[in-house]
Amino acid sequence: MTPTSADLLITGCTVLLHDDHEHIGFRDDAAIVVRDGVVESVTSAAAVDGIAAAERVDARGQVALPGLINCHTHAPMAALRGLAEDLPTEEWFNDVVWPVESNLAAKDVELGARLACAEMIRGGVTCFADHYFAMDEVAAVVAECGIRAHLGEAYFSSQGPQGRERSLEFALRHRGGAGGRITTALAPHAPYTVTDSDLAATAELALAHDLPVHLHAAENRDQTDTSLARHGVTPVEVLDRTGILDTDVLIAHGTGIVERDLPVLERAQGRTAVATAPRGYLKFAWPTTTPVRALRDIGVPVGLATDGAASNNSLDVWESMALTSLIQKSTTGDPRWLTSRQALHHATLQSARAVGLGEIVGGIAPGRRADIILVDLTGPHTQPVHDLAATLVHSARSSDVRTTIVDGRILMRDRELLTLDVPAVVRELGERMPGLLDRSHGRRIQEYDT
Secondary structure, three states: OOOOEEEEEEEEEEEEEEOOOOOEEEEEEEEEEEEOOEEEEEEEOHHHOOOEEEEEEEOOOEEEEEOEEEEEEOHHHHHHOOOOOOOOHHHHHHHHHHHHHOOOOHHHHHHHHHHHHHHHHHOOEEEEEEEEOOHHHHHHHHHHHOOEEEEEEEEOHHHOHHHHHHHHHHHHHHOOOHHHOEEEEEEEOOOOOOOHHHHHHHHHHHHHHOOOEEEEEOOOHHHHHHHHHHHOOOHHHHHHHOOHHHOOEEEEEOOOOOOOHHHHHHHOOOOEEEEEOHHHHHHOOOOOOOOHHHHHHOOOOEEEOOOOHHHHOOOOHHHHHHHHHHHHHHHHOOOOOOOHHHHHHHHHHHHHHHOOOOOOOOOOOOOOEOOEEEEEOOOHHHOOOOOHHHHHHHHOOHHHEEEEEEOOEEEEEOOEEOOOOHHHHHHHHHHHHHHHHOOOOOOOOOOOOO
16 A cells, blocks of 8 residues: 655656565666655555655656665775775785774774765765774764664784673674664684684674674685695684684685685575675785685675775775676676676675675665665766666766665765765864874784784
8 A cells, every 4th residue: 555655755766676586677667665764665656646755856867776785894994095005915914004003093983984984875885894993983973974884893812802802892882773773793803813712702702692793704815825824724614613604704805715615604504694895806916806606606695895995995885896797707707697687686685684684774675774875877978778787787886876865864965965074074084194194103903924
């Protein structure tokens, strides 16, 4: 039955829809009815004539998509964008990033998070999974600006048991925050910076408190080779023997996942997901990428990500979607894989599943939270449209996102940010840069040695 009133009414758009067989399709001349932050119905534009709405968006000529999800990033590192360029991974960490991060103050984290959230909202990202330090500041920014987030306080074993305890305290304190827009995870950094005993303790805490785990593992092939040489097991096998794979775990990157890891991950099917951020792998000249096809074959969802702007220079998930499709074609030698529709599935439902929100967001359907973006395809670079999915993946850009909605609230309308003041953030961040970038102290928060 068509409602007689709505909080938000979006009319005249083409809507991306999912069916029960994990296929996507499009409905033209549609309308989306939103009430209490939830999609109440997707119907025809004609069916909503006469409906009263507190807010309306005329979306003629635009495509409504589920909001994009950035499945692994370090939002405050937007403050370090472009700082460590053209370096191998070890020098990037040891000579620049980890020395600078030893200077981090809570204010730096807050400002970096504000800048990142503004960039993501403008790029059609409605949810991000973050893994960093001083995460109380990030949670406060999320609550204020209206975006959705999956947050974890990162820790190393070098911090002692206090690091793990802070990660747990953060997760418990902020779980369900911002009116339910914040979910949380335990966030050990990686198997090469967190001991087996700490990983095992983390797994026990995750199961005891019903918390997921978000960490880096098998980031690149060097890490896997080094782990095999030193310990006789791969990083994925470390996660298995320490119980991490018995939890709901999100693995960042996984370009070092090898053939022997696949049966291990398959046994953990339903509890494990991987986030891929291909731009950074190209930039670091890593020889492999996330084995998306092999993971899909064993039932492991792969979500799209950007990593932090210090390595990626961008928080553009739209670009990650296109690169994932292109790189998979190249590495598999098969132009039929990854198709545009498959890429859109990774960007929507699979990414939602990766961050544990597969029943809540990732689709535009009755009962799901109204996390919606409207994309304008009238530009010359998106015309004519012969295949709408291909146009969205390979021709459209993040700058074509006109409107971003989270929980039924409009955060950007006609490219105007409504909840963040970017010039003020940039000014304040600029004032803090000299202190943040000082490396004369010779410290670093950790040693990269894989």
